[in-house]
Amino acid sequence: MKILLMGHPNVGKSVFFNRLTAANIIESNYPGTTVDYTKGYMRLEGKDIEIIDVPGTFSLEPKDKAEEVAVRMLHESKGSKVMCVIDASKVERGLYLALEIIEQGFSVVIALNMWDVAIDKNIDIDAKKLEQILGIPVVPTVGISGEGIFALVSRLKDATPVKVEDIVERTEGIKHKANTPDERWALIEGISKKIVTFGEYQHTLKDAIGDFTVKPATGIPFAIAVLYGFWSIFGSFAGFFTDGFLVKIFDEHWLPWLQAVFPGGLGNWFYALIVDVGHLENGVLAASDNCFESFGALSSGLFVPVGVVLPAIFIFYLMLALLEDIGYMPRLAVLIDTVLHKIGLHGYAIVPSVLALGCNVPAVGATRILETKKQRFMMMTLLAVFIPCGAQIGIMQDVIPGSIGFVMLYLMAGYFIFGYILNKVIPGRIPEILMDVPPYQKPMSRNISRKVWMRTSGFLKVAVPLVIFGSLLVNVLYLAGTIDWLGNILAPMFEGWFGVPRETAGPLVAAFLRKDLAVAQLSAIEMTKYQMISAVVLVSIYFPCIATFAMMLREGGKTFLGSLAVLLVVVFTWGGLLHLLWKLMGVA
Amino acid sequence: MILTTLRSGEIAKIVAIEGGQGLRQKLLLRGVSEGSIVRMVSSNRGPVVLEINGSTIAIGRGMAKRIIVQK
Ligand SMILES: Nc1nc2c(ncn2[C@@H]2O[C@H](COP(=O)(O)OP(=O)(O)OP(=O)(O)O)[C@@H](O)[C@H]2O)c(=O)[nH]1
Ligand SMILES: [Mg+2]
Numbered sequence: 001m002k003i004l005l006m007g008h009p010n011v012g013k014s015v016f017f018n019r020l021t022a023a024n025i026i027e028s029n030y031p032g033t034t035v036d037y038t039k040g041y042m043r044l045e046g047k048d049i050e051i052i053d054v055p056g057t058f059s060l061e062p063k064d065k066a067e068e069v070a071v072r073m074l075h076e077s078k079g080s081k082v083m084c085v086i087d088a089s090k091v092e093r094g095l096y097l098a099l100e101i102i103e104q105g106f107s108v109v110i111a112l113n114m115w116d117v118a119i120d121k122n123i124d125i126d127a128k129k130l131e132q133i134l135g136i137p138v139v140p141t142v143g144i145s146g147e148g149i150f151a152l153v154s155r156l157k158d159a160t161p162v163k164v165e166d167i168v169e170r171t172e173g174i175k176h177k178a179n180t181p182d183e184r185w186a187l188i189e190g191i192s193k194k195i196v197t198f199g200e201y202q203h204t205l206k207d208a209i210g211d212f213t214v215k216p217a218t219g220i221p222f223a224i225a226v227l228y229g230f231w232s233i234f235g236s237f238a239g240f241f242t243d244g245f246l247v248k249i250f251d252e253h254w255l256p257w258l259q260a261v262f263p264g265g266l267g268n269w270f271y272a273l274i275v276d277v278g279h280l281e282n283g284v285l286a287a288s289d290n291c292f293e294s295f296g297a298l299s300s301g302l303f304v305p306v307g308v309v310l311p312a313i314f315i316f317y318l319m320l321a322l323l324e325d326i327g328y329m330p331r332l333a334v335l336i337d338t339v340l341h342k343i344g345l346h347g348y349a350i351v352p353s354v355l356a357l358g359c360n361v362p363a364v365g366a367t368r369i370l371e372t373k374k375q376r377f378m379m380m381t382l383l384a385v386f387i388p389c390g391a392q393i394g395i396m397q398d399v400i401p402g403s404i405g406f407v408m409l410y411l412m413a414g415y416f417i418f419g420y421i422l423n424k425v426i427p428g429r430i431p432e433i434l435m436d437v438p439p440y441q442k443p444m445s446r447n448i449s450r451k452v453w454m455r456t457s458g459f460l461k462v463a464v465p466l467v468i469f470g471s472l473l474v475n476v477l478y479l480a481g482t483i484d485w486l487g488n489i490l491a492p493m494f495e496g497w498f499g500v501p502r503e504t505a506g507p508l509v510a511a512f513l514r515k516d517l518a519v520a521q522l523s524a525i526e527m528t529k530y531q532m533i534s535a536v537v538l539v540s541i542y543f544p545c546i547a548t549f550a551m552m553l554r555e556g557g558k559t560f561l562g563s564l565a566v567l568l569v570v571v572f573t574w575g576g577l578l579h580l581l582w583k584l585m586g587v588a
Numbered sequence: 589m590i591l592t593t594l595r596s597g598e599i600a601k602i603v604a605i606e607g608g609q610g611l612r613q614k615l616l617l618r619g620v621s622e623g624s625i626v627r628m629v630s631s632n633r634g635p636v637v638l639e640i641n642g643s644t645i646a647i648g649r650g651m652a653k654r655i656i657v658q659k
Contacts, residue, residue: 058617090643093619121642181613185621201642210644214637215596215630334646338634346648347635432648433635434614439644 002050003042003156004077006070006101007085008094009033009056010438012113012143016085017053019149024454025053027447028324029438032056032351032369035066037073044153052077055368058093060100065368065376074101081107081159083152088118088125088140091196095188098134099164099178107159108136111152115140117439122199130195133170135162144444167191206440214331214437223335226328230319234312238397241311250303251290258299259287273475274298292399293524295475301468304395304520305460312394313459314452316358321451325443329354330435337433343419344378344426345370346433352379356387358455360548363387364555373559374428378419380556381563384544385570386415391463391516396536399523403533410533411540414574422566462547463514470513474506474521483509497572499579499588500535501527511539513546530582537578542571591655592636594628600657601625607654615655618645626657 005013009031017025021040026033034055041048057070074082082101086094091112102108112118112127131138137155141148164178167187174190176183213219255276264271266278266285275296278285288294291303323329329351337347348369356363360383367379388396388411396404423430477483486509487494487502494502503525511518518539522532544552544567553560582588594600602624605612615621619640629637629644636652638645647655 059613063614090619090641092621093617096617123642181609181616185616198641211596211629214644214646216633219630330646334630334635334637337646337648347646432650433646434618434648434651435646436618437637437644437646 002052002077002080004052004054004073004080004082005085006054006074006082006097007056007113008058008087008090008097010436011056011085011087011094013056013085014053015143016083016111016113016141016149017051019143019146020051020153024450026451026454028321028329028451029327029441030324030329030351031436031438032066032348032366035069035365035368037069042153044156057097059097060104064371069368074104074106078105081109081156083111083156084108085111085113087114088112089114089121089123091125092188092192095191096184099167099184099188102134102136102162102167103164103178105161107161109152109155109159110134110136110138111148112138112140113143115148116142116145121201124197124199126195130191133191133194134167135170136160210331210437210440213328214334216335219331219335223332226323230323233319234315234393235397237315238312238394239401242308242398246303246307246311247290250299250307254302255288255291255294255299258296269479272296272479273472277475277478292520295471295521295524297468297471297475300517300520301471302464304514304516305391305463305467308398308520309391309394309463309516310456310460312397313358313390314456316390316393317452317455318448320354320358321448322443323354324451325441325447327438327440330437333433333435334437341430342423343382343416344423344430345375345419346430348433348435349375349379352383353387356383356389357393358390359459360384360387360389360544361551364548364551367555371431372429374426375430377556377559377562378422378426380552380559381422381566382415382419384548384552384563385541385567386411386418388540389515389545391459391514392519392540395516395519399519400532400536403529403536407533407536407540410537410578414541414570418566418570418574463516466546467514467517470510470517473513474510474517477509478506497579498534498538498575499582500531500538501525504535504538507535507539508542511545512543515539515545528587530587534575534578534582538571538575541567541574543567589657589659591626591628591638591652591657592631592649594626594631594657594659596628596630596632598659599625599627600659602655603658604656605654606656607651611651611654615647615651619643620645620647620655 014025014027020042023040038053042051054070054073055066057067060071062068062071084098127138127140137158139148139152168174171190178184178187213222258275262275276288276294291299333347333350336350340349352363352366363383367376370376483506487505491502494500507518507521522535624640627639635646635648
């Protein structure tokens with residue numbers, strides 16, 4: 001037996017999945033969190049039963065890529081049982097999907113989840129009666145506390161296929177069949193008349209805050225304050241840990257220790273790869289005194305991801321998890337909708353955009369929730385080109401604290417300008433926003449800490465090996481003379497067009513693996529403040545890192561070539577423009 | 589009257605959804621149906637934000653203009 005968890009977006013399917021399988025799937029308080037399926041196993045009566053968390057879908061007629069996955073999963077799983085999760089405060093719409101699934105001949109159990117929310121809203125549902133009409137198990141549940149989930153699982157065995165005609169028969173007052181959408185809605189109305197009573201809805205402070213933060217007049221100033229707060233906390237927290245502790249540990253203890261105990265010593269090629277390449281001082285090779293300049297796989301290679309980026313990533317994901325779980329993201333989406341429409345996207349694009357500030361890889365996946373090809377292509381391209389990831393922002397905080405604001409603004413301007421142009425050039429429809437705005441919720445520390453842990457450890461698992469490998473690779477290429485050769489060949493372009501030193505070639509090679517490593521390596525090259533800004537911008541907008549690259553290929557397929565074309569145009573124009581700007585200011 | 593002309597805080601009943609089957613179905617699946625009582629949360633600028641049966645939903649203005657209400 002196999003079990004599919006299906007239902008509308010944001011009803012609590014992933015919460016169920018995590019509880020049933022002890023897995024760790026991201027749960028957040030906005031629709032469209034899960035965009036791909038995940039398999040897991042649940043122990044039931046001594047047997048391991050496969051259970052699948054499916055992306056949310058409104059109906060079996062898919063409207064976006066995530067919904068397509070959901071419908072495909074169902075069609076590929078003939079004979080499995082479906083746990084249909086319905087938001088008890090929105091029963092009618094949930095029943096539509098349930099009826100469609102029943103019609104396909106699946107055995108279904110229904111979880112009336114968010115039972116607590118329905119009670120809060122004074123909505124009374126007769127679950128017994130619903131069970132009797134539908135002829136399948138119906139169990140009230142509260143996903144976050146686990147209430148009812150055990151009962152739900154124990155009722156799985158009672159789920160058998162039922163005929164919709166029988167449901168029609170049991171719903172008095174309905175005479176027709178239920179084959180068309182209109183007939184199904186009529187049936188649902190008939191059912192809900194018998195089982196749902198809406199009591200007077202008492203508005204609470206939470207609703208008042210909800211209104212206040214979603215109306216443009218009050219919501220926009222509030223959003224600006226939130227984002228400003230986000231940025232300030234991000235900068236001060238990361239700075240505090242990196243400059244206050246980690247730099248000292250790495251530069252005063254780790255590096256000297258490595259230099260003392262590692263065999264070989266300055267000038268030895270193996271020592272250079274692993275510990276310290278050193279630098280020329282008056283023609284003599286001298287040891288580095290910090291981990292930015294040493295370039296070794298175990299010095300810079302560990303310092304960059306652990307010493308500099310880790311605190312930044314941690315605080316970013318902590319604050320992101322709070323915003324997600326409280327339920328602020330959908331409100332941000334509503335507020336920014338008008339602006340994003342001007343560049344061919346709609347408000348929901350804020351979700352992939354914000355996720356990209358953590359890591360571009362899941363952000364590319366999140367574009368599945370956008371409805372049209374045009375929007376997906378634009379979103380994927382814009383975020384891969386213009387949105388620096390958390391690791392890169394973290395290292396920029398440390399390396400160019402004075403200019404990071406400018407770099408971010410310049411990239412943001414590029415996002416909007418190129419978005420505007422792409423929107424004009426690319427044919428295709430821009431649908432309007434149509435989105436549930438879930439109620440605010442108190443974030444649960446268990447979920448917050450789990451998400452932060454998952455994302456942060458995910459970062460470490462990928463970043464540490466890749467940064468170490470990247471350092472090694474670049475060092476080998478240096479030693480082999482390849483980087484100098486590349487720099488000399490490309491010198492006219494680097495120096496003439498972009499206005500950066502030819503040594504930038506090395507970091508740009510590294511940028512293909514990790515952008516954080518690339519920015520760290522830039523800091524060891526001698527150049528003016530303005531050249532540094534140009535170089536950092538180049539690192540950001542030039543090729544996405546290899547992980548993002550792979551994800552774009554997977555998600556975009558052929559449109560990836562289009563993204564590459566846009567990328568090349570952006571690198572040359574947007575990168576070159578900065579040089580022109582410096583020339584006009586007389587600083588280049 | 590058209591939904592977008594409701595001011596924030598006003599309450600009305602949806603009497604018709606003008607438009608194709610596709611739009612109707614999309615709205616029905618989000619709980620926007622004829623006969624529902626709605627409370628306008630935000631209608632001045634940007635997408636229209638509505639409260640229906642205690643749930644909140646944001647609807648693009650183009651779609652919202654196809655929804656007819658009665659106070
Ligand atoms: N109050 C309340 N909140 C719940 C309940 N179940 C889940 N939630 C919250 O609802 C939100 C959505 O839960 P998810 O499990 O991410 O929803 P999902 O169905 O997987 O959503 P998609 O992946 O977008 O399709 C989270 O913030 C949960 O904490 C419940 O019974 N009561
Ligand atoms: Mg989910």
